Each structure stands twice: as C-alpha cells, then as structure tokens.
Amino acid sequence: MSSPPHDTTATSTSPPPAESRRSALWAKWNGGLNRTFWAVWAATLTNQLGAMVIPYLGYYMTEERHISLSTVGVILAVSGAGGVISQLCGGLLVDRIGYRITMTAGMVGTGVFLFLLGAADHLAWIAVCALLVGVTGDMHRPASATLVADLFPAAERPRAYGLLYWAVNLGYAFSMVFGGSLVRHGFTWLFWVNSATCAAAGLLVWRSTGAASTPSTSTTARSGSYRDVVKDRLLLAYLGAWLAYGIVFCQALTTLPLAMKQDGLSPSTFGYVMAVNAIVIVIVQPLTGPLLTRQDHSHVLIGGILVLGLGFGSTALVSTPLGYACTVALWTLGEIAVSSVNQAVIASIAPEPLRGRYYGLYGMAWSTAMLTAPLVGTQLLAWGPGQLWGTCAFLCLCAATGQWLLIPTIRARAGRLNPPLQPTAPAA
Template sequence: MTTDTTPPEDDLRFWQAVRYLPMRVWLVSAGILVNRAGNFLPVFIVLYVTVTHHSAWASGFVLGAAGLGNVLGNAIGGHLADRLGRRWTMTLSGLLTGVLTAGVPLVDPLPMLILLVFLVGTVSQIYRPAAAALLVDGLNHKQRLAAAGVFRFAMNIGAAIGGVLGGLLAASSYELLFYGNAVAALVFGVVTAVLVRDPAAYQAARSESESVLTEKVGYRTAFADRRLRRFLIMTFVAEAVYIQSTVGLPLHVSDAGLSPTSFGLLIGLNGLIVLVLELPITAAVSRQRPEYVLAVGNLLTGLGLAATAFAGSMSWLAVTVAVWTFGEMMYASMAAAYLGGLAPPHIVGRYQGMYGAAIAAGNGLGPVIGGLLYAANAGVFWVLVAVAGVWSAQLCLPPLLRRRAESAAVPAEPLPPSPAELSERGGSHA
C-alpha cells in the first residue's frame, strides 16, 4: 500500500500509483469518509430552519451565511496549511466544527442562528486546503491523480451514507442529527491529531524557504501566477455549471410533469455511476494530457446538462445524467492533480485554499444565478448553460500562443515537472 520507492512516472500506471500511495492518503481518505458520513448540517439546515418556525425566506439567509463561511474557511485554511501545517490545521478544523455544530440546536433567535451557521461554514472548510495539500505533497502527477481518485471515492461513499443516516436521524430528532454531526467532526479532528503527520516534502520545503516565508509570502504571491488565475476562473465557471444539476434539473423535472421522486432517482443514478466508474474512468484518462481531459470533462458536463432541455421522459433524462456524470468523473480528480503540479512547494496550501474558495463561490452563486435565469426564460437558461460549459472547456486549454510554441518546439514530455520535482532537482518555478 505504501513505500518510499516508486518507479519512474513514465512507467507508473494508475493502479500501480494507487498501490504506491503513502499511508497518509489512506488515513485522510478514511477520515473524510467518517466526516462526510456525519456532515448533516449542509444538507438538512434548510429543513431545520423551516421546522423551527422560521419563515421560508430565512433559510435563504442561513444558506447564504454558510456559503460565505465556506469561501472564507478555504482562504483561512490555505494560509494555515502553509504556516501551521497540514496536521494541526485539519485537527483545529475538526475540533472547532464539532464544538460549534453542537451549539446549533441550542440557538433559537434567527440572527444568532445565521451567525452560528456562518461560523460553522467557516471552520468546517478550514481543513480542506490542508487535506488537499497532503494529497499532493512530494508526489508525482500519477500519484497525485491516484490520491485524488481515492479521496473522492471516500468522500462519495461518506456522502451516500450520510444522506441515508441523516434522514433517519432527522426523522427522530434534529438535535440528535446535529449532535451526531458534532461527534463525527470531533472524531475527525482527534484521529488527525493522533495518526496524521506532516509529510517530509512539506517540512523540507518550509525549511528551505524560511527566508521566503519571512518576506510575508501570501495569497498575493499565489495570485501572481497567470496559470492559477486562469484555472480559478475555469473552476468557478465549471462549478456554477455543474451545480445546475440541483437547480435547473429539478425545475425541469417539475415542468415536465414528473414527481420529486423522479428527480431523486436521477440524482441517485449520478451517485451510482460515480461510485462504480469514477476510479476506472480516472485510470483510463491518466496517461492523457491533463488540460485536454479537463476540457473534455467540462464540455460533457455543460452540454450534457444543456441537453436536459430536450428530454421530457425519464429514459432520456437518464441519458443526459449519464453524459454530464461522465464529464464530472473526467474532470474532478484530474483538476485536483493538475493544480498540485502548479503550486510551488512552500505555498501549496494557499493554492488549494484559492481553489476551494473558487469551488465554494461557484456552488454558492450558481444556484442564485441559475434560479433567476430559469425563472426569466428556461430556454435561454439552458443555452447559457451550454455556452458556459464550452467556455469552461476553453479555459482548460493552454493559451493559443503557448500552444503554437509547443507545436513548433521539439516534442517534449507530455507533462512538465511539478514545482516540487523542480525543487528536488535544484530548479526554479517559472
């Protein structure tokens, strides 16, 4: 399962990369499975707000507060992951999330509830950049891709368990629901503190760059990377498109005269395909150039969702779900692995923090924009989904001048060395 010696990257196949993953990847993946299985608050907070006699519009404010907290939490987490370390950042996130989530059933005034949910949304996301950094520290591209695939597999299993378990707990008691969420977060924090260690690659990068770190290297340094800026714009657009599966799709299902159960079955189909096929799909595309895999994935996602407009029966809707699910599977793990190759070793956490913030922003603003557009004109909405999908695919590709330079140059390796590998060779990050 783990070893310090790996074959050269060119000879490393995906399933071999899985075999050579460090133990920390398996520990963090197991921890995230437990954490996601008990992460009930984001899913059930709207129902909780409505049953506690707050008006329906109040749930919008609560969701908005959670979304803002998610963006802020990723930004804070990226900073802490680089300065405090991966292990203690994740531990801090788990413990604070547990304590604050346990207080949700004890707060009744709406302003206090909004503030508390904002704080929970913030601290619950602090772990994400640190966990993502652990999956890329000192690993080559194939191993980063394998680590991302394993991590997502664990997340998806946890989410599936959490949906069922949360429904059962909510039927009994919302207090029990949130206390269970608190326990899961505390377990994640304790397990991280006891079992996880910061990888040697992170410690070496921090030791070698002490002089750089004392010069207040921060998000401004990361944002100066043009490739990162392009990647973040792509991420925001892609997430805003993908989240329409929870906005445009259910609205279309209702307009087509189908029941809410039909929407549930379609989302269940998406989850089933991801659980069964994502790792094999990731393995199949692992030897392809990341930019092109990301572009095809985003294109399938956008066009697959836009095709919903022409599907009026469950059979055709199932086909469209399969198309955008394949796009999701091609995109998700490859995006995480590709970003890991962009970051200089001493600011990996900040790169991951900005990535997480872009995801949270897309997930937060996407439903608002999508809902307004669909209400104004459903046909225009689906056209814009297709256009945004094409745009996100185009953003994945290298700029035209760079592609021309590459085509005119002597053929090189399909993947440039990562900043971590350059550092090991005594090189510098361009």
C-alpha cells in the first residue's frame, strides 16, 4: 500500500531530524492508517476485552436467577429489540453529531446498564436493564463503520474493516477464556469487568478522537433520512440475505450454550469452545484477509455463507467438547470470509450523504437477527437439535442464493458510486 502523498503546499522548512525519524517510523508502522483510526481500533479492542456478559446471559438467568428457558428466550429477544433501536440511533447520530459523541455515549452507557443488570434481582428490572443494554450496546458500530468509509478510499476500506474485526476477536478470545475462568467465582464478576471495559473504551474514544469527531462531510451536507434509505431495493435485498445469515450466526451466543448444556457440558466448557472461534480468527484472518479482499466480494460472501452453514449444520452430529470445537472452527472460516468484505460492500453501494444511515439499517438487520435468533432457536431446540441445526444450514443456502442473484446489481452500483481513479496525464 502506498504511503500518503506529501503535502505540496508545505514550506521548504524541514522538520527536525528526530521528528522526521518519528514520522517515518509512524508511517511505516501504521501502513497509511491515521491516528484517529488507531484510537478507534484500541477502543474497540478495549470494549471487547471484557465482553463476557452476553455469551453467559442465558446461563446466568437459568442458573443464578432460576428463570425458565422460555422466559430467557423472551428476555434475550427484548435485548435484541433494544439493539434494533441502538443501530438506528447510532446511524442517525453519526450523520448528525459525529463519531466521538456517538461512540462515547454508546460505550459508556452500555457500561452503566450492564452494572445495573448485574444488580437487578426482579424479573421486570432484569428485562428493563437487558433492553437498555441492547439500546446502547451497538450504538458505536455504525459510527466506527462510517468513520472508515469516510477516512479511506474504497481500495483501503477492507483492510481497515478487517483490522477492526481482528481487534474484536482478539478481545473476544481473551474475554471468553477469562470469562470461563471468572464465572467459577460468580456471575457478578462478569458484570463488573464488562461494565468497566465498556466505560474505559468510551473514555478512550472521547480523549483520542476530538480532531476528527465529525464526518468528513459537513453536518448540513448529511441530508436525507431513513425514508430515503428504505427506498433502496438493492440495500433491502442485500439486508434480507444478511438477516438470514445473522439468524444462523447468532445461534452461537443464544442456543449453542443451551444445546451444550443439554449434553451435560458446563458454562466454562462453552467458554473454552467459543474461544476456538476467536483464536482461529486471530490466527487465520491476517493471513487470508489480504487474499480475500482482492477477490470479487460477492463471490467471497457466497463462499463464506455456505461454509458457515456447513459448520452449523454439522453441530447436529456432535455432543463432546472436541466435536463442538471442530464445528466452531469450521463455521469460523466462513465467518472470516464474510466479515472480510461485507462492510466494504455496504460502503460501495451507499451514497456518501447517507452512509451513517445505511450502516444503521445494516446494523438494524443484524439486531433483528439477534432478536429473532433466540425466539426461533429455542423453539427449534425444544423440538430437537437436528431441527435447529438443519434449519441453520437451509437458511445459509437461501442467503447464498440471494447474494448470487444480486451480483450484477451490486457491481453496477459500486462502479457508479466508486469510479476508478484516472491516472494523471503526464506534463507536456
């Protein structure tokens, strides 16, 4: 990747040698990604290092609070409903008030409500706090995605998105292993640690992104509304396939721990098995990411969705920790392929004035999947593991078919909104 162009308007005064060396080392290390991006990357990692509550929330409510399985599904769905609001609000706010306030408010607010959720001892308060965690928990995601789309040209976006995704999973690998050990000392510790890391991440964003707190396009230029976004049939069709994929993927954090519990496996075992997901990503994604992003994005999406469906479908055949770990490793390969290009596809089809709202609606589809996944998944699991995991494989097949049908339209839209840079004519 080429380094940023030199500022031709600069004066002839050269910086001190030490400053020049520091600048050269920084440019070599960051590969052209600026300090604002790395501050958001560090905040994303910090936020994820303590992300322990949601994966264990089903265990917590059934074992610590003695809530029935059907009620647990409803509360998880309530939290997912909050996530729908969260993504829409985040997309609107980043277009109106910028990245800094949106990300800080979302992360710090999540920390506060996680703490209250851990302290709640009545069913109604647990449901309310779960809703508020959902409302704030994903607010930062449209902001960070829009920041990347605004800061970098189309060719560099997949790398930046890949690094953010890698940070999420690096933190997740730690949080699942540490959370699996910490839960042995009581669920309260999970809430305290998760709350503290969310607040720390929000403060890091606030202190480090002041100079780039608003989108590159002025606030007044971010015109339009969600009404304009929902008129985009291409986006809606893309999000339909994304929703089907998301319903399958979200089973990993909703019904997978419950299925493992039915097989007599402990919460700590679930933590170790899910750590395989993050470990595979941390190791494999940096190696395969550059290769995948150079391929046709739609083809990468289709292949990834099919591999993920195969992995979840294979879960019906296992019942031991090793078996579950193998299926997790398999569908993680599909996840890596999808996540390497999916946000770049949104950036390529979104008009610049509406990027935040496009990512808000994209995030809303994911939150809708989180809302739907526990309701559908727990019912299917009650009928039998085969019904649950077979349905997951079928949904992935449908999602892959939808992506294949959209290939011509995505290419046409991306070519129109992101024309290739024309080479500069040589001087006469």
